[in-house]
Amino acid sequence: MMENLEFNNIYNIDCIEGMKLIPDATIDLVVTDPPFAIDFKAKRSNYNRTASRVLEGYKEIPANEYYSFTFNWMKEAYRALKESGSMYVFSGWNNLKDILVALDKIGFITINHIIWKYQFGVVTKRKYVSSHYHCLFVCKNDKQRKFFPFTRYKKEDRGKDNGSLHYADKEDVWVINREYWNGDVKTPTKLPLDLIKKILEYSSEKNDVVLDPFLGSGQVAVVSKMFGRQYIGFELVKEYYDFAYERLEKNMYRIKEEDASVQPSLFDSSDGRWNKMSFLSNAKEIAEHLKKIPKLWDGRDAILEMKKNSYQHWKQMEWMGFYFQFLCEKYLADLIKIPGPKYGNVSFDGLKDIPWDFKAHAMNTSSNQIIVNDSQATAKGIKNYKAVGLILAIGEVLYNDEDRTFQKWHQKLKGGKSVYEKERIKRGAWSRLRKVSFDLKQISFIKITDDTLIKCGSFQSDFRNSNGKPRRAKVLIDLEKNQKELEYYIEF
Ligand SMILES: C[S@@+](CC[C@H](N)C(=O)[O-])C[C@H]1O[C@@H](n2cnc3c(N)ncnc32)[C@H](O)[C@@H]1O
Numbered sequence: 001m002m003e004n005l006e007f008n009n010i011y012n013i014d015c016i017e018g019m020k021l022i023p024d025a026t027i028d029l030v031v032t033d034p035p036f037a038i039d040f041k042a043k044r045s046n047y048n049r050t051a052s053r054v055l056e057g058y059k060e061i062p063a064n065e066y067y068s069f070t071f072n073w074m075k076e077a078y079r080a081l082k083e084s085g086s087m088y089v090f091s092g093w094n095n096l097k098d099i100l101v102a103l104d105k106i107g108f109i110t111i112n113h114i115i116w117k118y119q120f121g122v123v124t125k126r127k128y129v130s131s132h133y134h135c136l137f138v139c140k141n142d143k144q145r146k147f148f149p150f151t152r153y154k155k156e157d158r159g160k161d162n163g164s165l166h167y168a169d170k171e172d173v174w175v176i177n178r179e180y181w182n183g184d185v186k187t188p189t190k191l192p193l194d195l196i197k198k199i200l201e202y203s204s205e206k207n208d209v210v211l212d213p214f215l216g217s218g219q220v221a222v223v224s225k226m227f228g229r230q231y232i233g234f235e236l237v238k239e240y241y242d243f244a245y246e247r248l249e250k251n252m253y254r255i256k257e258e259d260a261s262v263q264p265s266l267f268d269s270s271d272g273r274w275n276k277m278s279f280l281s282n283a284k285e286i287a288e289h290l291k292k293i294p295k296l297w298d299g300r301d302a303i304l305e306m307k308k309n310s311y312q313h314w315k316q317m318e319w320m321g322f323y324f325q326f327l328c329e330k331y332l333a334d335l336i337k338i339p340g341p342k343y344g345n346v347s348f349d350g351l352k353d354i355p356w357d358f359k360a361h362a363m364n365t366s367s368n369q370i371i372v373n374d375s376q377a378t379a380k381g382i383k384n385y386k387a388v389g390l391i392l393a394i395g396e397v398l399y400n401d402e403d404r405t406f407q408k409w410h411q412k413l414k415g416g417k418s419v420y421e422k423e424r425i426k427r428g429a430w431s432r433l434r435k436v437s438f439d440l441k442q443i444s445f446i447k448i449t450d451d452t453l454i455k456c457g458s459f460q461s462d463f464r465n466s467n468g469k470p471r472r473a474k475v476l477i478d479l480e481k482n483q484k485e486l487e488y489y490i491e492f
Pocket residue numbers: 013014015016032033034035036057058059187189190191213214215216217218219220234235236237240
């Protein structure tokens with residue numbers, strides 16, 4: 001089509017040079033996340049990435065050159081865009097000003113200023129946590145631009161509380177989790193599949209040409225290919241380019257089950273080694289044994305029982321989770337191998353065909369999020385077994401310990417205050433209210449696969465542990481959002 005450049009290909013060259021080779025008005029959609037002007041300190045520690053796995057070579061633009069850099073690439077994007085086309089530009093707040101001014105100067109018409117709200121989970125001490133990104137939805141010709149309002153939801157589609165899904169999806173604040181990637185080589189930033197898919201569905205059709213001047217890991221090109229769009233893009237850093245190229249060549253993105261129907265031949269990750277049936281039959285078998293466990297757990301009785309059986313965790317303040325683990329070990333002893341496989345310092349609680357973890361969750365708290373296992377161990381477990389399982393006891397907790405009698409009783413049994421407790425008192429921090437009893441309502445069997453990890457976030461409660469070592473990230477599952485993962489349950 002053009003000198004040396006073709007659609008459905010990507011190029012390891014400067015995008016401004018590259019875009020000059022694209023003829024006028026040939027691009028249907030631009031989706032891009034240009035590089036930062038600020039020093040991207042997070043590149044080594046964020047997003048749960050081990051430093052060695054994050055590719056080096058990320059190119060930054062000095063702050064005083066950012067405006068002219070922005071102006072130059074945008075001018076080319078404007079020229080290459082069709083009258084019917086549109087562009088989505090992502091930006092943090094640091095360099096937003098330059099982006100807005102350049103868009104205006106070049107003649108783009110702003111359609112929406114979208115906020116992408118993501119979940120990050122890193123707590124800051126002296127300021128608020130950054131948890132959004134800007135996305136400027138702009139076009140060349142507001143009358144001719146394409147927009148497909150009902151490709152995702154029909155007018156009559158209703159969600160929870162009878163709300164209009166179509167309306168909710170079209171609001172300009174988009175809540176989409178960042179993707180968690182395990183194992184593979186990664187580039188420092190990556191737009192989630194769901195985010196790009198949403199843009200493609202509203203603003204393009206099959207066979208449209210999608211341009212990303214700043215490919216990074218190639219997300220925009222890969223997702224465009226997945227959903228039958230043509231693509232073209234540029235990336236300056238050779239390693240990133242190679243990575244993006246390989247993903248495109250090998251169709252390597254692991255697509256979610258519901259999306260597989262779009263192009264089943266591409267990106268199908270199932271290899272038949274592990275399937276749904278074996279999870280379900282395991283879950284049912286385990287459930288049969290767990291039906292016999294007590295429904296009402298009294299904190300004092302539970303602790304005494306663990307102590308009597310020399311169960312190592314009887315001194316733990318959060319007795320509920322440990323007691324469930326204790327019960328599982330007791331009732332599943334001849335069914336499950338305990339403990340399960342170990343990755344680094346982290347073990348799974350058990351193994352039966354796949355690794356399993358046992359957890360207890362209080363349903364009467366504000367959060368529906370469950371912190372599961374260490375994220376790297378989980379990723380490795382999934383790699384080796386195709387899935388890992390979570391056996392989750394859900395019940396109502398009584399916190400009726402205002403007078404601290406339960407706490408004092410436990411302390412006396414332990415023979416005085418723990419080191420942790422003494423430290424806490426020294427810091428003058430509040431002691432958490434103790435859970436006095438647990439009324440078991442349900443045991444759920446949750447299947448965690450790569451798809452789950454892509455969907456769910458991860459969690460670091462702080463940057464460092466008290467010993468100064470960085471805290472390891474844990475997988476965080478939101479019970480409300482991960483309905484599909486709930487494969488089986490029994491009620492009490
Ligand atoms: C924020 S990242 C894009 C990440 C991408 N959206 C993804 O999901 O992986 C910006 C990328 O632009 C690349 N880059 C910087 N200057 C460039 C230029 N002049 N031409 C092409 N790529 C460039 C950087 O190497 C970096 O990978």
